[in-house]
Ligand SMILES: COc1ccc(N2C[C@H](O)c3cc(S(N)(=O)=O)sc3S2(=O)=O)cc1
């Protein structure tokens with residue numbers, strides 16, 4: 001099965017405009033659990049999302065994104081490998097085609113159906129998100145794998161809104177959504193230093209990838225595939241799927257395990 005439009009126009013050519021695509025701390029990576037180092041000094045992560053303020057949901061032409069107000073530390077991730085609290089800015093997903101896999105990180109070469117990324121920025125050290133996004137410790141992205149099985153009891157709150165943002169560039173209100181409902185029961189994780197997985201591919205991300213996937217149904221995932229890469233004004237209608245970058249060279253990096 002062809003990997004489609006993204007696989008041809010996306011990752012393979014990014015290095016032409018973004019030479020950092022061939023850098024030394026690119027993401028995603030293949031995580032090999034028995035080759036990770038267990039670091040007893042690595043504490044648990046804490047997600048303080050109860051005061052978070054979601055704003056909207058948008059189709060940015062390569063994923064569907066829920067954005068949050070971030071004027072203060074109302075919703076942060078802290079602990080684990082992080083020296084400061086990092087503010088929640090947005091979350092988005094990566095997924096495959098029907099029956100294909102779509103996660104960005106893989107585990108011993110195996111990929112999951114999809115991957116959720118919760119993007120946070122270091123507002124203690126940097127004045128703006130844009131400044132943090134180019135700094136080596138500027139961003140912290142929490143990665144959560146999605147595996148197919150039963151319906152996820154809360155994901156419908158997102159999939160029910162997707163018809164409103166079918167086209168690239170569309171946006172609609174999306175208030176009072178707390179992403180805590182998308183977490184698995186365990187917060188055990190792997191962590192390593194990496195990058196954004198889409199342009200501008202800045203090497204500014206401390207990755208925290210949860211070991212336990214959440215379970216969503218094929219029907220729920222299928223609703224993501226009704227989104228389009230293309231805008232309403234364009235003639236072509238290109239289904240948004242397989243919007244994942246394949247694993248990148250580890251280049252000697254250490255992957256640490258919380259336990
Ligand atoms: C000006 O520099 C910028 C820096 C970052 C961004 N972003 C958009 C990226 O698509 C992107 C990809 C992320 S992923 N898949 O979690 O690695 S996170 C993220 S973003 O929201 O930070 C835009 C401009």
Ligand SMILES: [Zn+2]
Pocket residue numbers: 092093094117197
């Ligand atoms: Zn992502």
